[in-house]
Amino acid sequence: MAGNSQRRGATRKAGTKKGARVGTGGHSRRALEGKGPTPKAEDRPYHVAHKRKVAAEKGATGGRGTSGRPSAGAARSAAGRKGGRTSSTHEIVGGRNSVLEALRAGIPVSTVYVASRLEADDRTKEIVSIAADAGYPLLEVSRAELDRLTDGAVHQGVAIQVPPYEYLDPDDLLDTAEASQTAPLIVALDGVTDPRNLGAVLRSAGAFGAHGVLVPERRAAGVTASAWKVSAGAAARVPVARATNLTRALQDLRAAGVFVVGLDAGGDVPLGELPFATDPLVLVVGSEGKGLSRLVREQCDAIASIPIASAVESLNAGVAAGIALYEVARQRA
Known part of the structure; x- marks a missing residue:
């Protein structure tokens, strides 16, 4: 019933009521004042943005050679910042040739790993020398640790951790060709998903003077540790551009005066009669299984084929390129 003070919970037990606190107004004012403005994300040591900022600053200082001039890697990073895209994670590159070529090209390196009791040769001595001159962290680890870092790949006792790869925009490849004062030569990959094929294409592109490789952003191989390994260091010298839409990128290149020639088994002309070879040119290589997609084929000014024995169905993208x-x-x- 209302007003029944005998009901459980209707009255407060003696001695449980809190008394007034002296100076409560001051406490309330301090609570209202707060702790000041929230620091920027890049200024908070625990935040991922701060870690990216530190890594970028470290890469900027490590991107210069012993002569003090910006290295090729630093120049490519600056070009990527102009409007390129970046891969999302760090990569571990293993193998003496791949590591040495990357260091020679001035690619910013986060850490250099060397196996303990390593049997040294001229390459490993140069790797250690370049790392020491550039001030890169040099760690001696066990072979078991190197196996773990490289995910079981062949590392020959040395590996490096490189920051996210800086992809260029397709237009940047034309700028590279203009700087070399030669007719543009670009390799575009359509539906190639194996990073080892991308690495092989990069190696061939570096050997025959191509100005870069163009890959789509989705459903395509990127510059991973596998691509680095197969490229034998060419990934440090040959830029890779990423296009949101490969068909649209080819349209833009054609509008800029570049001819597009696709490679496909059912081509119009044999490779020995390849048209537009001395003109500004994009060679488009399709996947081994599906070949060129319909939309990409429609953008080609010509389709060339490589004569092969009937016993072999097709060549992989790296060999064809x-x-x-x-x-x-x-x-x-």
């Missing part, structure tokens, strides 16, 4: 680039280099010579 190498053969086609050799033919272009032969005609341009």
Whole structure:
């Protein structure tokens, strides 16, 4: 019933009521004042943005050679910041040739790993020397730790951790060609998802003077540790551009005066009669299974095929690109 003070919970037990606190107004004012403005994300040591900022500053200082001039890697990073895209994670690159070529090219390096009791040769001595001159962290680790870092890949006792790869925009490849004062030569990959094929294409592109490789942003291989390894260091010298839409990127290149030639088994002309070889040119290589997609094929000014024995159904993208680039280099010579 209302007003029944005998009901449980209707009255407060003696001695439980809190008394007034002296100076409560001051406490309330301090609570209202707060702790000041929230620091920027990059200024909070525990925040991922701060870690990215520190890594970028470290890369900026490490991106200069012993002469004090910006290295090729630093220049490519600056070009990527102009409007390129970045891969999302750090990569571990293993193998003496791949590591040495990356260091020679001035690619910013986060850490250099060397196996303990390593049997040294000229390459490992140069790796250690370049790392020491550039001030890169040099860690001696066990071979078991290197196996773990490289995910079981062949590392030959040395590996480096490189920051996210800086992709260029397709237009940047034309700027690279203009700086070399030669007709643009670009390799575009359509639906190639194996990073080892990308690495092989990069190696051939570096050998035959291509100005860069163009890959789509989705459903395509990127510059991963596998691509670095197969490229034997060419990934440090040959820029890779990423296009949101490969078909639209090819349209833009055609509008800029570049001819587009696709490689496909059912081509219009044999590779020995490759058209536009001495003109500004994009060679488009499709996947081994599906070949060129319909939309990409429609953007091609010509389709060339590589004559092969009937017993072999097709060539993989890395081999096909190498053969086609050799033919272009032969005609341009």
